[in-house]
Amino acid sequence: MTRVLFDALTPKQARIAAVLHIEGAQRGVEVVVTCRDYMHVADMLELYGVPHRCVGRYGVSLYEKLVYGLERQRALADVAVEVDAMVGFPSPDAARVVFGLGKPLVVLNDTPHAHHVNRLVIPLSDVLVAPAATPEEAWRNYCPRRVVTFDGVFEYMWTSRFAPNPDVVKSLGLSPGGYVVFRPEEAHAAYYRWDYAELRRRLVEEARRLGYVVVNIPRYPDQIMDGVVNLTKAVDHLQLAYFSAGVVTGGASMATEAALLGVPALSYFPEGYYLDDYLAKRGAPLYRCRDLETCRGALREMLRVGRAGPLKLEDPSRVIFEVVSGVVSR
Structure with missing residues (x-):
């Protein structure tokens, strides 16, 4: 079984991790999920019943971001050494560790405006998976090696699986x-x-x-x-x-x-x-x-x-797993 690391840093990323964890179990891919001490992230993973390990905390000042990130890298190294690759939104800490271990990195991203993490992570990646609505030139300054797109948004991964409960x-x-x-x-x-x-x-x-x-x-x-x-x-x-x-x-x-x-x-x-x-x-x-x-x-x-009807878009889950399979089998 292929094992991939997903470092969830926000509630949105926790939802993506949860969907990939559930879908991965059906595709022979184990998604190993880590997070940090940041409001609502661990709670969201618990709501989905996703096993996870919370490593380190969020820094507010630039000094805290640097020092807490270095502390996280040391702890994440013990997790990353046991996986085959990393997939997820830009996590400078996890990306540095996975790159240092010589393992492939698949980055998911829809925020070209997040300059700091993009400059640190995208150049280290093997593949960037992004919505087709974001033009490729928006990523050019980050030097991605390869960009794979889909006709939708990442949020569709969980809204399309949603069942209302008042x-x-x-x-x-x-x-x-x-x-x-x-x-x-x-x-x-x-x-x-x-x-x-x-x-x-x-x-x-x-x-x-x-x-x-x-x-x-x-x-x-x-x-x-x-x-x-x-x-x-x-x-x-x-x-x-x-x-x-x-x-x-x-x-x-x-x-x-x-x-x-x-x-x-x-x-x-x-x-x-x-x-x-x-x-x-x-x-x-x-x-x-x-x-x-x-x-x-x-x-x-x-x-x-008021309200409108729900949208029908492409679910990026299939694209993500195809890309992960490709980089791991190389």
Whole structure:
């Protein structure tokens, strides 16, 4: 049996790891999952019942990112020595270890704007797997050896397998359609250089003024807010999004998930994002904004218009396993 390492660093990556772990068992591939101490990641793996080993922690300052990363590399070496390859989103720590052991690396990526990790990881990779909606020139500065694309988005891997269950939101005391989900921005990521805390606060006020309960899913402890429902331990975010009136995020993943399910979603990430345009052209209820007044208008508009039908896209799981098989058998 082929054994591959997946180092899950975010809840989105934990979902990808979970799908590949389950699918891999049917394909003769064991996906060995590691993570770090970062809000909602281990919780998400536990929700899926995925065995995992949590190694190290997330650094906020540049010094912490460096030192904690070095500590993680030493611990990950003991895991990576037992696998045949690595697959996953850019993890500088795991990539350095796998490369040092002379094993192949398959990188999954849809965020060309994440310059720091991309510069560290993509040049070490054998193959980059990315959505076709992201033009190949967006990756050129990172010097990928080979790019394989698919007609879809990574989030489709789990939204296409989703089964609604209202008991999840009812157990939180929420009424379907009576709340709006907020996912704050990636404020402490190395690439994030904006301050959108005030914009987020004002959007929360607007949602509450419109009569909705606000459910906040913070990325960091300093994003916990007063007057809202704060979820600091992971629940199934897909259930939460599906039964909401809408989703607002400073990133992309939760907006993409919601829009794939037909739930209106708003992203205030301040840079252009190829996948948003791709999904919007296919009829996904996905809205973008960058300043307070535009965001307020978009929030009111999406809540007024409401839901749409779910999208049908290519599931990248097959492509990922084909690429992994190819690099391991070389």
